[in-house]
Protein backbone atom coordinates (compact mmCIF):
# COMPACT_ATOMS: atom_id res chain seq x y z
CA UNK A 284 0.00 0.00 0.00
CA UNK A 285 1.30 3.45 -0.87
CA UNK A 286 0.22 6.89 0.26
CA UNK A 287 0.95 10.13 -1.56
CA UNK A 288 -0.42 13.54 -1.83
CA UNK A 289 -1.88 14.05 -5.30
CA UNK A 290 -1.16 17.78 -5.19
CA UNK A 291 2.54 16.99 -4.90
CA UNK A 292 2.83 15.14 -8.18
CA UNK A 293 -0.11 16.13 -10.35
CA UNK A 294 -1.27 19.36 -11.91
CA UNK A 295 -4.95 19.56 -11.12
CA UNK A 296 -6.27 22.20 -13.46
CA UNK A 297 -9.66 23.36 -12.25
CA UNK A 298 -9.70 20.85 -9.43
CA UNK A 299 -10.06 23.57 -6.84
CA UNK A 300 -13.70 23.96 -7.75
CA UNK A 301 -14.37 20.44 -6.62
CA UNK A 302 -12.12 20.09 -3.62
CA UNK A 303 -9.20 21.67 -1.83
CA UNK A 304 -5.92 20.49 -3.38
CA UNK A 305 -4.33 19.92 0.01
CA UNK A 306 -7.16 17.55 0.90
CA UNK A 307 -6.26 14.99 -1.77
CA UNK A 308 -4.69 11.68 -0.89
CA UNK A 309 -3.54 9.22 -3.51
CA UNK A 310 -3.75 5.58 -2.59
CA UNK A 311 -3.14 2.24 -4.26
CA UNK A 312 -4.11 -1.20 -3.01
CA UNK A 313 -2.03 -4.25 -3.68
CA UNK A 314 -4.94 -6.64 -4.00
CA UNK A 315 -5.86 -8.42 -7.25
CA UNK A 316 -9.15 -6.58 -7.74
CA UNK A 317 -7.50 -3.16 -7.40
CA UNK A 318 -4.15 -3.88 -9.04
CA UNK A 319 -3.19 -1.08 -11.41
CA UNK A 320 -5.85 1.27 -10.03
CA UNK A 321 -5.08 4.52 -8.26
CA UNK A 322 -7.58 6.15 -5.95
CA UNK A 323 -7.56 9.88 -5.33
CA UNK A 324 -9.44 10.46 -2.11
CA UNK A 325 -10.91 13.90 -1.70
CA UNK A 326 -13.15 15.69 0.72
CA UNK A 327 -15.60 17.28 -1.69
CA UNK A 328 -17.07 20.71 -1.09
CA UNK A 329 -20.50 19.79 -2.43
CA UNK A 330 -22.25 16.60 -3.42
CA UNK A 331 -25.66 17.49 -4.87
CA UNK A 332 -25.37 18.65 -8.47
CA UNK A 333 -28.08 20.50 -10.31
CA UNK A 334 -28.57 19.47 -13.93
CA UNK A 335 -28.91 22.64 -15.98
CA UNK A 336 -31.61 22.51 -18.59
CA UNK A 337 -33.43 19.90 -16.57
CA UNK A 338 -36.64 20.60 -18.45
CA UNK A 339 -35.14 18.36 -21.16
CA UNK A 340 -34.02 15.79 -18.64
CA UNK A 341 -35.97 13.29 -16.57
CA UNK A 342 -34.31 14.48 -13.35
CA UNK A 343 -32.87 17.69 -12.00
CA UNK A 344 -30.51 16.68 -9.18
CA UNK A 345 -27.72 14.13 -9.11
CA UNK A 346 -25.21 12.73 -6.64
CA UNK A 347 -21.96 11.21 -7.95
CA UNK A 348 -19.57 9.94 -5.27
CA UNK A 349 -16.94 8.84 -7.79
CA UNK A 350 -15.18 10.15 -10.89
CA UNK A 351 -13.76 7.60 -13.32
CA UNK A 352 -14.99 4.03 -13.46
CA UNK A 353 -13.18 0.70 -13.28
CA UNK A 354 -15.99 -0.93 -15.22
CA UNK A 355 -14.01 0.44 -18.16
CA UNK A 356 -16.73 0.31 -20.80
CA UNK A 357 -15.09 1.27 -24.07
CA UNK A 358 -18.02 3.46 -25.12
CA UNK A 359 -18.41 5.25 -21.77
CA UNK A 360 -19.68 8.78 -22.31
CA UNK A 361 -18.17 10.00 -19.06
CA UNK A 362 -14.60 9.66 -20.32
CA UNK A 363 -14.35 13.27 -21.29
CA UNK A 364 -15.13 14.38 -17.74
CA UNK A 365 -11.73 13.05 -16.67
CA UNK A 366 -10.01 15.64 -18.84
CA UNK A 367 -11.46 18.36 -16.60
CA UNK A 368 -9.25 16.99 -13.84
CA UNK A 369 -6.25 16.80 -16.16
CA UNK A 370 -6.57 13.05 -16.10
CA UNK A 371 -6.39 10.77 -19.12
CA UNK A 372 -9.73 9.90 -20.71
CA UNK A 373 -8.65 6.48 -21.93
CA UNK A 374 -6.94 4.06 -19.57
CA UNK A 375 -6.74 6.87 -17.02
CA UNK A 376 -10.52 7.00 -16.80
CA UNK A 377 -10.55 3.26 -16.10
CA UNK A 378 -7.81 3.32 -13.50
CA UNK A 379 -7.58 6.78 -11.86
CA UNK A 380 -10.61 6.96 -9.61
CA UNK A 381 -11.57 10.05 -7.64
CA UNK A 382 -13.40 9.15 -4.44
CA UNK A 383 -15.45 11.73 -2.56
CA UNK A 384 -14.93 10.15 0.83
CA UNK A 385 -17.26 12.54 2.65
CA UNK A 386 -20.18 11.99 0.25
CA UNK A 387 -22.52 10.56 2.89
CA UNK A 388 -21.99 13.25 5.49
CA UNK A 389 -22.21 16.02 2.88
CA UNK A 390 -25.48 14.64 1.59
CA UNK A 391 -26.95 14.28 5.08
CA UNK A 392 -26.11 17.91 5.74
CA UNK A 393 -27.55 18.99 2.42
CA UNK A 394 -30.83 17.14 2.95
CA UNK A 395 -31.21 18.64 6.44
CA UNK A 396 -30.92 22.17 5.12
CA UNK A 397 -34.18 24.13 5.30
CA UNK A 398 -33.41 25.29 1.76
CA UNK A 399 -33.58 21.75 0.38
CA UNK A 400 -37.01 20.94 -0.99
CA UNK A 401 -36.89 17.14 -1.13
CA UNK A 402 -36.57 16.75 -4.90
CA UNK A 403 -35.78 13.45 -6.55
CA UNK A 404 -32.04 12.65 -6.66
CA UNK A 405 -30.62 10.47 -9.43
CA UNK A 406 -27.44 8.42 -8.97
CA UNK A 407 -25.37 6.51 -11.48
CA UNK A 408 -26.00 9.18 -14.09
CA UNK A 409 -22.35 10.07 -14.57
CA UNK A 410 -20.28 7.09 -13.47
CA UNK A 411 -21.33 3.91 -11.72
CA UNK A 412 -21.78 4.41 -7.99
CA UNK A 413 -21.57 0.62 -7.51
CA UNK A 414 -18.28 0.16 -9.33
CA UNK A 415 -15.62 -1.99 -7.62
CA UNK A 416 -14.27 0.89 -5.55
CA UNK A 417 -17.55 0.97 -3.66
CA UNK A 418 -16.72 -2.42 -2.18
CA UNK A 419 -13.87 -0.78 -0.30
CA UNK A 420 -15.09 2.74 0.28
CA UNK A 421 -18.69 1.93 1.16
CA UNK A 422 -20.04 5.37 0.35
CA UNK A 423 -23.47 4.27 -0.81
CA UNK A 424 -24.72 3.00 2.59
CA UNK A 425 -24.21 6.47 4.04
CA UNK A 426 -25.86 8.06 1.01
CA UNK A 427 -28.88 5.76 1.04
CA UNK A 428 -29.21 6.09 4.82
CA UNK A 429 -29.33 9.86 4.49
CA UNK A 430 -31.96 9.64 1.76
CA UNK A 431 -33.98 7.17 3.83
CA UNK A 432 -33.76 9.28 6.95
CA UNK A 433 -35.11 12.28 5.05
CA UNK A 434 -37.62 10.24 3.03
CA UNK A 435 -36.06 11.77 -0.06
CA UNK A 436 -37.01 10.09 -3.36
CA UNK A 437 -34.13 8.76 -5.40
CA UNK A 438 -33.08 6.46 -8.21
CA UNK A 439 -29.99 4.40 -8.96
CA UNK A 440 -28.75 3.26 -12.34
CA UNK A 441 -25.98 0.68 -12.24
CA UNK A 442 -24.14 -2.20 -13.83
CA UNK A 443 -22.79 -3.26 -10.44
CA UNK A 444 -23.91 -6.32 -8.53
CA UNK A 445 -22.62 -4.65 -5.39
CA UNK A 446 -25.98 -2.92 -5.06
CA UNK A 447 -27.29 -6.13 -3.49
CA UNK A 448 -25.04 -5.49 -0.49
CA UNK A 449 -27.35 -2.56 0.29
CA UNK A 450 -30.58 -4.45 -0.25
CA UNK A 451 -31.77 -4.01 3.32
CA UNK A 452 -31.16 -0.27 3.20
CA UNK A 453 -32.95 0.00 -0.13
CA UNK A 454 -35.93 -1.83 1.32
CA UNK A 455 -36.00 0.50 4.29
CA UNK A 456 -35.86 3.52 2.00
CA UNK A 457 -38.58 2.10 -0.25
CA UNK A 458 -40.88 1.96 2.78
CA UNK A 459 -40.71 5.71 3.27
CA UNK A 460 -40.08 7.18 -0.18
CA UNK A 461 -40.04 6.47 -3.89
CA UNK A 462 -37.01 4.38 -4.89
CA UNK A 463 -36.29 3.56 -8.52
CA UNK A 464 -33.63 1.06 -9.50
CA UNK A 465 -32.49 0.48 -13.06
CA UNK A 466 -29.86 -2.00 -14.16
CA UNK A 467 -28.03 -1.42 -17.40
CA UNK A 468 -27.85 -4.44 -19.73
CA UNK A 469 -27.40 -3.54 -23.37
CA UNK A 470 -26.89 -7.11 -24.58
CA UNK A 471 -26.31 -10.63 -23.33
CA UNK A 472 -23.68 -11.60 -25.91
CA UNK A 473 -20.76 -12.79 -23.76
CA UNK A 474 -18.11 -12.30 -26.41
CA UNK A 475 -19.15 -8.70 -26.90
CA UNK A 476 -19.35 -8.16 -23.16
CA UNK A 477 -15.82 -9.38 -22.53
CA UNK A 478 -14.28 -6.97 -25.00
CA UNK A 479 -16.46 -3.89 -24.71
CA UNK A 480 -17.32 -3.86 -20.98
CA UNK A 481 -14.26 -5.63 -19.56
CA UNK A 482 -14.57 -4.45 -15.96
CA UNK A 483 -18.26 -5.08 -15.44
CA UNK A 484 -20.09 -8.03 -13.94
CA UNK A 485 -21.45 -10.26 -16.69
CA UNK A 486 -24.90 -9.53 -18.12
CA UNK A 487 -26.16 -12.70 -16.42
CA UNK A 488 -25.01 -11.47 -13.03
CA UNK A 489 -26.60 -8.09 -13.64
CA UNK A 490 -29.85 -9.79 -14.49
CA UNK A 491 -29.51 -11.76 -11.26
CA UNK A 492 -29.58 -8.37 -9.54
CA UNK A 493 -32.87 -7.59 -11.26
CA UNK A 494 -34.21 -10.99 -10.17
CA UNK A 495 -33.10 -10.59 -6.57
CA UNK A 496 -34.52 -7.10 -6.27
CA UNK A 497 -37.82 -8.30 -7.70
CA UNK A 498 -37.85 -11.22 -5.25
CA UNK A 499 -37.52 -8.70 -2.43
CA UNK A 500 -40.32 -6.51 -3.69
CA UNK A 501 -38.16 -3.79 -5.17
CA UNK A 502 -39.22 -3.12 -8.72
CA UNK A 503 -36.40 -2.76 -11.17
CA UNK A 504 -36.25 -1.68 -14.79
CA UNK A 505 -33.58 -2.47 -17.34
CA UNK A 506 -31.94 0.22 -19.41
CA UNK A 507 -30.98 -1.72 -22.52
CA UNK A 508 -27.97 0.42 -23.19
CA UNK A 509 -26.16 0.68 -25.30
CA UNK A 510 -27.47 -1.20 -28.27
CA UNK A 511 -24.27 -1.29 -30.33
CA UNK A 512 -24.76 -1.04 -34.09
CA UNK A 513 -23.54 -4.01 -36.16
CA UNK A 514 -22.26 -5.77 -33.03
CA UNK A 515 -25.23 -6.05 -30.70
CA UNK A 516 -28.24 -5.26 -32.86
CA UNK A 517 -28.86 -8.49 -34.73
CA UNK A 518 -32.46 -9.71 -34.43
CA UNK A 519 -31.38 -12.79 -32.46
CA UNK A 520 -29.28 -10.65 -30.11
CA UNK A 521 -32.14 -8.27 -29.43
CA UNK A 522 -34.48 -11.19 -28.85
CA UNK A 523 -32.07 -13.00 -26.52
CA UNK A 524 -31.56 -9.86 -24.49
CA UNK A 525 -35.21 -8.92 -24.13
CA UNK A 526 -36.14 -12.50 -23.30
CA UNK A 527 -33.46 -12.65 -20.59
CA UNK A 528 -34.60 -9.30 -19.22
CA UNK A 529 -38.18 -10.59 -19.10
CA UNK A 530 -37.15 -13.83 -17.41
CA UNK A 531 -35.30 -11.83 -14.76
CA UNK A 532 -38.56 -10.13 -13.82
CA UNK A 533 -37.76 -6.59 -14.94
CA UNK A 534 -40.63 -4.17 -14.77
CA UNK A 535 -39.64 -2.42 -17.97
CA UNK A 536 -37.01 -2.35 -20.68
CA UNK A 537 -35.84 0.89 -22.28
CA UNK A 538 -33.50 0.64 -25.29
CA UNK A 539 -30.88 3.27 -25.95
CA UNK A 540 -28.67 3.18 -29.03
CA UNK A 541 -24.96 3.85 -28.65
CA UNK A 542 -23.93 7.46 -28.90
CA UNK A 543 -20.38 8.59 -29.39
CA UNK A 544 -19.59 12.04 -28.14
CA UNK A 545 -16.05 13.44 -28.07
CA UNK A 546 -13.96 11.60 -25.52
CA UNK A 547 -15.89 8.37 -25.94
CA UNK A 548 -15.76 8.50 -29.73
CA UNK A 549 -11.96 8.43 -30.07
CA UNK A 550 -11.57 5.62 -27.54
CA UNK A 551 -14.38 3.54 -29.03
CA UNK A 552 -13.18 4.00 -32.62
CA UNK A 553 -9.64 2.96 -31.66
CA UNK A 554 -11.10 -0.15 -30.05
CA UNK A 555 -13.22 -0.79 -33.14
CA UNK A 556 -10.22 -0.46 -35.43
CA UNK A 557 -8.37 -3.04 -33.35
CA UNK A 558 -11.17 -5.55 -32.84
CA UNK A 559 -13.48 -5.00 -35.82
CA UNK A 560 -11.55 -3.10 -38.49
CA UNK A 561 -14.08 -3.97 -41.18
CA UNK A 562 -16.71 -1.94 -39.32
CA UNK A 563 -14.81 1.33 -39.12
CA UNK A 564 -16.16 2.73 -42.40
CA UNK A 565 -19.70 1.72 -41.56
CA UNK A 566 -19.44 3.51 -38.23
CA UNK A 567 -18.03 6.61 -39.84
CA UNK A 568 -21.03 6.67 -42.13
CA UNK A 569 -23.58 5.89 -39.41
CA UNK A 570 -22.20 8.58 -37.10
CA UNK A 571 -21.28 11.02 -39.87
CA UNK A 572 -23.62 13.70 -38.51
CA UNK A 573 -22.25 13.67 -34.98
CA UNK A 574 -22.66 11.75 -31.77
CA UNK A 575 -25.96 10.08 -32.53
CA UNK A 576 -26.99 7.36 -34.90
CA UNK A 577 -29.62 8.50 -37.42
CA UNK A 578 -33.19 8.77 -36.20
CA UNK A 579 -34.35 6.01 -38.55
CA UNK A 580 -31.87 3.61 -36.96
CA UNK A 581 -32.83 4.54 -33.42
CA UNK A 582 -36.51 4.17 -34.25
CA UNK A 583 -35.96 0.80 -35.83
CA UNK A 584 -34.17 -0.55 -32.76
CA UNK A 585 -36.66 0.99 -30.37
CA UNK A 586 -39.65 -0.38 -32.24
CA UNK A 587 -38.17 -3.86 -32.36
CA UNK A 588 -37.34 -3.88 -28.66
CA UNK A 589 -40.83 -2.68 -27.80
CA UNK A 590 -42.32 -5.43 -29.96
CA UNK A 591 -40.19 -8.03 -28.21
CA UNK A 592 -41.03 -6.57 -24.82
CA UNK A 593 -44.72 -6.91 -25.61
CA UNK A 594 -44.15 -10.47 -26.81
CA UNK A 595 -42.37 -11.42 -23.60
CA UNK A 596 -44.81 -9.57 -21.39
CA UNK A 597 -42.69 -6.73 -20.07
CA UNK A 598 -44.80 -3.71 -19.37
CA UNK A 599 -43.95 -0.27 -20.71
CA UNK A 600 -42.03 2.11 -18.46
CA UNK A 601 -44.36 3.56 -15.83
CA UNK A 602 -44.84 7.28 -15.50
CA UNK A 603 -42.49 7.45 -12.51
CA UNK A 604 -39.77 5.56 -14.37
CA UNK A 605 -40.14 7.77 -17.40
CA UNK A 606 -39.20 10.68 -15.18
CA UNK A 607 -35.97 9.00 -14.19
CA UNK A 608 -34.88 7.59 -17.49
CA UNK A 609 -34.97 9.41 -20.81
CA UNK A 610 -36.85 8.06 -23.77
CA UNK A 611 -34.64 6.21 -26.23
CA UNK A 612 -32.40 8.44 -28.24
CA UNK A 613 -32.69 11.43 -25.95
CA UNK A 614 -29.56 13.55 -26.30
CA UNK A 615 -27.86 13.97 -22.94
CA UNK A 616 -25.04 16.53 -23.29
CA UNK A 617 -25.76 18.04 -19.92
CA UNK A 618 -23.18 19.88 -17.83
CA UNK A 619 -23.21 19.40 -14.06
CA UNK A 620 -22.80 22.69 -12.35
CA UNK A 621 -20.55 22.27 -9.35
CA UNK A 622 -17.93 19.99 -10.86
CA UNK A 623 -14.95 21.60 -12.54
CA UNK A 624 -15.57 22.17 -16.19
CA UNK A 625 -18.63 21.35 -18.26
CA UNK A 626 -19.19 17.83 -17.01
CA UNK A 627 -21.52 15.85 -19.20
CA UNK A 628 -24.20 13.61 -17.95
CA UNK A 629 -24.06 10.02 -19.05
CA UNK A 630 -26.19 6.98 -18.89
CA UNK A 631 -24.55 3.70 -18.15
Ligand code: SF4
Pocket residue numbers: 352353354355356358359360361409410411414442483630631
Ligand atom coordinates in the same frame (compact mmCIF):
# COMPACT_ATOMS: atom_id res chain seq x y z
S1 SF4 B 1 -20.68 3.16 -18.94
FE1 SF4 B 1 -21.17 3.21 -16.76
S2 SF4 B 1 -20.38 1.29 -15.93
FE2 SF4 B 1 -19.40 1.62 -17.92
S3 SF4 B 1 -17.47 2.68 -17.46
FE3 SF4 B 1 -19.03 4.25 -17.89
S4 SF4 B 1 -19.86 4.79 -15.89
FE4 SF4 B 1 -18.79 2.85 -15.66
